[in-house]
Amino acid sequence: MSQATDPGPTAAIACKGITKRFPGVIANEDVDFDARAGEVHALLGENGAGKSTLSNIFTGLYQPDEGELWLAGRRAVFQSPREAIAAGVGMVHQHFRLVEPFTVAENIMLGDHRDIGRSFRIHPREIERRVAEIAERYGLAVDPKARIWQLSVGEQQRVEILKALFREARVLILDEPTAVLTPQEASSLFVTLRAMAAEGRTVIFISHKLHEVKAVADRVTVLRGGRSVATVEAADATPQSLASLMVGREIEVNRRRERGGEIGAAVLEVVGVSAGGDRGLEALRDVSLTVRAGEIVGVAGVAGNGQRELAEAVTGLRPLTRGSVRVGDRVLRGGDPREAIRAGVAHVPEDRLHTAVAPSLSIGSNVVLKSYRGTTVTHGPMLLLKRIHDTAAHLIRSYDVKAPGTTTPARQLSGGNLQKVVLGREFSGEPRVLIAASPTRGLDIGAIETVHRYLREAADRGVAILLISEDLDEVLALADRVAVMYEGQIVGEVDAGSASVEEIGLLMAGGRAA
Amino acid sequence: MNNSILVVVLASGVAYGTPLLFAALGELLAERSGVLNLGVEGMMLVGAVMGFWAVQRIGGPGGIALVLAVGVAALAGAAIALIHAFLVITLRASQIVSGLALTIFAGGAGLSSYLGNDLNLADAPARHAFQPVDVFGLQDAPVLGPIVFHQTALVYVSWVCVVAVALYLRQTRPGLNVRAVGESPQAADAVGINVARYRYAHTLAGGAFAGVGGACFSLALTPQWVDGLTGGAGWIAIALVIFAFWRPDLCLVGAYFFGAFQALPFALQARGVTVAPELFQALPYVMTVVVLVLVSSGIAKRRLGAPGALGLPYVREER
Numbered sequence: 001m002s003q004a005t006d007p008g009p010t011a012a013i014a015c016k017g018i019t020k021r022f023p024g025v026i027a028n029e030d031v032d033f034d035a036r037a038g039e040v041h042a043l044l045g046e047n048g049a050g051k052s053t054l055s056n057i058f059t060g061l062y063q064p065d066e067g068e069l070w071l072a073g074r075r076a077v078f079q080s081p082r083e084a085i086a087a088g089v090g091m092v093h094q095h096f097r098l099v100e101p102f103t104v105a106e107n108i109m110l111g112d113h114r115d116i117g118r119s120f121r122i123h124p125r126e127i128e129r130r131v132a133e134i135a136e137r138y139g140l141a142v143d144p145k146a147r148i149w150q151l152s153v154g155e156q157q158r159v160e161i162l163k164a165l166f167r168e169a170r171v172l173i174l175d176e177p178t179a180v181l182t183p184q185e186a187s188s189l190f191v192t193l194r195a196m197a198a199e200g201r202t203v204i205f206i207s208h209k210l211h212e213v214k215a216v217a218d219r220v221t222v223l224r225g226g227r228s229v230a231t232v233e234a235a236d237a238t239p240q241s242l243a244s245l246m247v248g249r250e251i252e253v254n255r256r257r258e259r260g261g262e263i264g265a266a267v268l269e270v271v272g273v274s275a276g277g278d279r280g281l282e283a284l285r286d287v288s289l290t291v292r293a294g295e296i297v298g299v300a301g302v303a304g305n306g307q308r309e310l311a312e313a314v315t316g317l318r319p320l321t322r323g324s325v326r327v328g329d330r331v332l333r334g335g336d337p338r339e340a341i342r343a344g345v346a347h348v349p350e351d352r353l354h355t356a357v358a359p360s361l362s363i364g365s366n367v368v369l370k371s372y373r374g375t376t377v378t379h380g381p382m383l384l385l386k387r388i389h390d391t392a393a394h395l396i397r398s399y400d401v402k403a404p405g406t407t408t409p410a411r412q413l414s415g416g417n418l419q420k421v422v423l424g425r426e427f428s429g430e431p432r433v434l435i436a437a438s439p440t441r442g443l444d445i446g447a448i449e450t451v452h453r454y455l456r457e458a459a460d461r462g463v464a465i466l467l468i469s470e471d472l473d474e475v476l477a478l479a480d481r482v483a484v485m486y487e488g489q490i491v492g493e494v495d496a497g498s499a500s501v502e503e504i505g506l507l508m509a510g511g512r513a514a
Numbered sequence: 515m516n517n518s519i520l521v522v523v524l525a526s527g528v529a530y531g532t533p534l535l536f537a538a539l540g541e542l543l544a545e546r547s548g549v550l551n552l553g554v555e556g557m558m559l560v561g562a563v564m565g566f567w568a569v570q571r572i573g574g575p576g577g578i579a580l581v582l583a584v585g586v587a588a589l590a591g592a593a594i595a596l597i598h599a600f601l602v603i604t605l606r607a608s609q610i611v612s613g614l615a616l617t618i619f620a621g622g623a624g625l626s627s628y629l630g631n632d633l634n635l636a637d638a639p640a641r642h643a644f645q646p647v648d649v650f651g652l653q654d655a656p657v658l659g660p661i662v663f664h665q666t667a668l669v670y671v672s673w674v675c676v677v678a679v680a681l682y683l684r685q686t687r688p689g690l691n692v693r694a695v696g697e698s699p700q701a702a703d704a705v706g707i708n709v710a711r712y713r714y715a716h717t718l719a720g721g722a723f724a725g726v727g728g729a730c731f732s733l734a735l736t737p738q739w740v741d742g743l744t745g746g747a748g749w750i751a752i753a754l755v756i757f758a759f760w761r762p763d764l765c766l767v768g769a770y771f772f773g774a775f776q777a778l779p780f781a782l783q784a785r786g787v788t789v790a791p792e793l794f795q796a797l798p799y800v801m802t803v804v805v806l807v808l809v810s811s812g813i814a815k816r817r818l819g820a821p822g823a824l825g826l827p828y829v830r831e832e833r
Binding site: 061080081082085091093095096097098099100101102106107109110111112117119120121122163 | 685686687688689690691693694697698700701702703704705706707819822830
């Protein structure tokens with residue numbers, strides 16, 4: 001299905017037959033791509049489809065093993081990010097590349113060697129003036145004198161865009177730019193991107209979210225398994241058609257959960273919980289919520305508003321400063337994970353490789369990591385290795401984990417298979433409560449479907465599930481109720497069946513915009 | 515009036531504080547680039563011994579010999595810093611382990627004492643030493659005379675260095691770049707700043723400053739060579755950088771405070787008051803403990819405004 005596009009005179013940036021290999025992996029294989037001046041071009045693909053590698057080639061971080069790069073009709077070779085910047089290719093990374101204690105202006109002039117950037121002395125006032133000019137022209141409201149740490153995530157993203165505009169980027173690549181934004185912030189970003197395209201610049205928008213791609217892009221190039229599989233007009237595409245291009249087969253998009261089991265009595269009750277954060281400030285303030293047996297309660301919010309701390313407080317990883325957590329009829333003493341496990345709290349943590357498992361230990365060891373104190377796999381102080389092997393082998397079979405064997409170190413598993421091991425282990429303890437934090441982050445669509453199925457099945461068996469996720473579509477597809485967190489508080493709770501994305505988005509922004 | 519204990523202690527506080535100031539300025543430059551260098555003590559000792567060796571061997575007028583000796587001390591300090599830089603920047607080894615290892619390797623009973631003994635430097639007075647100079651003929655002016663206008667050339671050079679480092683960091687482009695490298699190497703790399711090159715340059719400059727700090731001992735304070743003559747000054751210098759919130763101007767204040775503290779027992783002794791010398795000799799070791807607690811607990815990072823990437827090796831995100 002790969003189509004050879006001619007990077008004609010209209011292509012602002014194009015590549016032909018790009019191949020990039022890493023030890024043991026082919027990240028990009030024979031990729032053709034072209035983006036015109038004046039268009040927003042989405043690069044769509046699952047995690048691991050090669051989007052990041054391709055954008056790193058465009059920005060000079062990697063050199064392709066094969067293939068050609070064209071910029072405005074000319075062959076281009078970038079040996080370093082600096083050369084790409086000089087040629088007018090700018091990039092907004094998913095994790096911002098900003099110096100937090102610096103001002104906006106200092107960040108923008110950093111590394112710029114044109115014009116007054118050549119002088120030995122720096123001229124912050126002059127830069128501030130120019131930044132304010134550009135900011136006004138594009139409606140990117142930020143104070144050039146403000147320090148980065150004082151800005152919201154949305155404002156920081158504007159600084160990144162200003163940085164590229166200040167360097168007169170003709171091509172701007174944005175890597176998953178909406179991951180950290182509320183829906184409202186995302187739509188104002190889309191307005192900016194359209195304005196830049198209207199000026200004749202080229203915007204390359206990397207995403208795996210189908211509706212966003214529909215909303216902002218003129219054309220969409222889909223990558224799958226490192227290859228470019230198709231380029232389509234966004235107007236002609238549907239979320240379903242894009243999804244099947246991404247995964248190579250038909251899939252259902254965001255089907256609402258149909259409940260299989262009955263909702264029972266309250267199992268998890270969080271009452272007035274406050275807890276400190278990593279930086280010493282209060283991260284949770286007076287949080288109360290209830291999850292009943294068989295129910296999935298979603299917790300939505302922009303990243304960093306206390307969701308991780310909530311998961312840690314309930315699972316005993318973070319001491320409480322006030323309030324209580326009750327599971328069934330047991331009141332948990334805060335800050336004691338073992339007690340939480342005994343009370344039947346299972347945890348699928350956000351960072352599955354480092355918090356959920358010990359990466360260097362075998363699958364077998366990781367499977368019994370939470371249950372070795374019981375009698376099934378131990379005899380006195382001795383571990384019964386045969387039993388551990390059998391338990392792990394059984395888990396690998398029943399959860400369809402693709403792994404060479406039970407002695408394979410956990411770190412060698414792909415994200416999806418690792419998550420299956422974690423889920424299998426957590427469910428094997430027959431928990432009453434499951435805390436799942438971003439359970440599908442970084443997984444491909446196939447694995448996401450599987451994880452969602454396991455969560456639904458667990459709820460149908462009567463497990464009370466607290467699903468913490470920044471992916472609003474995921475929360476709406478799975479949850480019965482949605483609680484929205486903002487600055488450590490629950491600012492609202494809505495019924496997932498009747499709530500709109502806009503309504504939840506307003507709550508995510510603190511409910512002030514209404 | 516100029517014989518009052520306050521003036522005497524302050525005047526010798528400036529003299530004793532000068533090696534601390536040089537070493538702290540060097541450490542500040544390295545730390546602002548994100549490299550924690552706990553090998554300062556070792557670099558000072560190597561600087562002291564090599565500077566002393568140079569002044570004993572170089573012929574010619576005293577002034578030239580002394581200037582060359584300071585240069586040799588700076589090079590010697592930078593050479594030791596190069597080992598640290600290679601280990602922690604290129605090989606990405608732990609900065610704490612490498613720094614401690616270097617102090618043991620280069621310090622007292624290590625390389626510096628080997629060099630000193632091998633070159634037969636002990637038991638001989640320096641052929642030339644820095645003497646206090648009378649600036650503008652004001653050495654007898656009340657109070658300020660002995661403190662400000664009657665010091666060695668090294669003191670006045672250190673003042674120039676404080677101003678130069680402060681201006682460099684605040685107002686120049688390389689200064690801006692090095693602060694970015696120390697705060698967020700990812701951000702610096704993304705705009706094309708060579709993180710490794712900046713870290714190497716500032717770690718080496720830091721070593722050179724430490725070497726000069728060491729030479730202050732063997733060429734000015736006690737113009738001779740004995741093993742371990744810095745007596746833990748390197749550790750105080752590292753602590754000083756933290757207490758000075760990574761600011762050169764405050765390094766100067768702090769250095770003279772610690773300098774005065776070290777001068778105090780001598781001034782008291784001259785007046786017939788004896789204080790247990792252990793009290794003052796223990797200071798560097800107390801400082802060492804304080805430094806290690808502060809740099810490893812993260813308090814420094816959150817509360818005092820340490821460079822964000824201090825102590826962290828930089829690895830460009832790759833698969």
